[in-house]
Amino acid sequence: MTVEGSTTVLRTRAELREALAATPRPVGLVPTMGWLHDGHRALMQRARQEDATTVVTIFVNPRQFNESADYTRYPRNEARDVDFAGQHGADLIWAPPVEEVYPPGFDTTVSVGAVAQPLEGAARPGHFDGVATVVAILLSLVGAETAYFGQKDAQQVMVIRQMARDLAIGTAVVACPTVRESDGLALSSRNVHLSPAEREAAPVLQRALLAARMAFDAGERSAASMRERMADVLATAPLADVEYVSVADGLTLAELDTIDRPAIASLAVRFGTTRLIDNELLDPGTSVD
Numbered sequence: 001m002t003v004e005g006s007t008t009v010l011r012t013r014a015e016l017r018e019a020l021a022a023t024p025r026p027v028g029l030v031p032t033m034g035w036l037h038d039g040h041r042a043l044m045q046r047a048r049q050e051d052a053t054t055v056v057t058i059f060v061n062p063r064q065f066n067e068s069a070d071y072t073r074y075p076r077n078e079a080r081d082v083d084f085a086g087q088h089g090a091d092l093i094w095a096p097p098v099e100e101v102y103p104p105g106f107d108t109t110v111s112v113g114a115v116a117q118p119l120e121g122a123a124r125p126g127h128f129d130g131v132a133t134v135v136a137i138l139l140s141l142v143g144a145e146t147a148y149f150g151q152k153d154a155q156q157v158m159v160i161r162q163m164a165r166d167l168a169i170g171t172a173v174v175a176c177p178t179v180r181e182s183d184g185l186a187l188s189s190r191n192v193h194l195s196p197a198e199r200e201a202a203p204v205l206q207r208a209l210l211a212a213r214m215a216f217d218a219g220e221r222s223a224a225s226m227r228e229r230m231a232d233v234l235a236t237a238p239l240a241d242v243e244y245v246s247v248a249d250g251l252t253l254a255e256l257d258t259i260d261r262p263a264i265a266s267l268a269v270r271f272g273t274t275r276l277i278d279n280e281l282l283d284p285g286t287s288v289d
């Protein structure tokens with residue numbers, strides 16, 4: 001255990017359990033990989049509003065990186081993160097070493113079915129196994145009433161919900177709105193790797209999604225035309241290397257022909273070595289047509 005400023009940083013499972021035994025309920029959990037920004041802050045604020053105790057975890061989970069270079073260069077600054085989390089409402093911070101999360105002999109993988117297969121699951125083999133496994137451990141260790149995740153990683157929320165339901169984990173999974181820079185780029189720890197030219201081009205993701213949103217609000221229901229519109233917008237940014245453009249069922253993530261049910265438009269785009277994702281929900285039940 002280390003004490004930095006007024007916030008205690010817990011390292012081991014035992015320290016976490018002991019601290020939790022003495023904290024008021026309900027407990028809200030915000031799992032992060034650090035390099036904290038205002039997207040994480042929004043999750044902490046939500047927990048602070050709704051729960052008596054806010055637990056923030058900071059752990060760059062090696063199992064969810066399908067590219068080892070991405071893991072190695074993932075930005076880290078624990079001292080700054082601890083300060084940030086402390087200032088924005090974290091009561092307890094768990095920043096464990098890898099062997100506290102995966103002790104010697106650890107030999108279990110949590111593998112979610114259909115909803116984990118397309119999109120990010122297809123583009124990043126093994127990624128959601130890593131996510132589902134670490135989040136199952138975190139939910140089980142913390143035993144929070146509620147855990148908060150970002151809608152920016154929409155498929156991740158769906159995978160975690162499925163996992164928590166199937167494993168009878170009693171923590172409610174709440175998705176919080178995506179926080180953006182003023183030019184529309186979704187905040188992400190990976191944005192730090194963008195070159196100035198890439199950073200300038202990156203808001204094209206949201207512009208593409210807003211084009212889909214406008215077409216949808218104007219009555220467009222063909223998923224193929226919607227994908228085409230988004231691809232056309234992305235094509236205006238020469239640095240954007242498009243990985244996928246999807247319009248899928250909002251519950252199953254199966255690609256749609258017609259948007260006749262709640263849907264999700266989502267994108268994955270590489271700028272150089274940096275991979276960005278973003279999404280927009282399209283719900284015929286709430287549109288103005």
Ligand code: AMP
Nearest residue numbers: 032033034039149150153178179186187
């Ligand atoms: P990460 O540290 O990137 O693993 O993210 C930790 C949590 O913060 C995840 O639930 C993310 O979905 C969420 N998050 C990341 N970026 C944003 C954002 N721009 N807006 C809202 N939530 C976010």
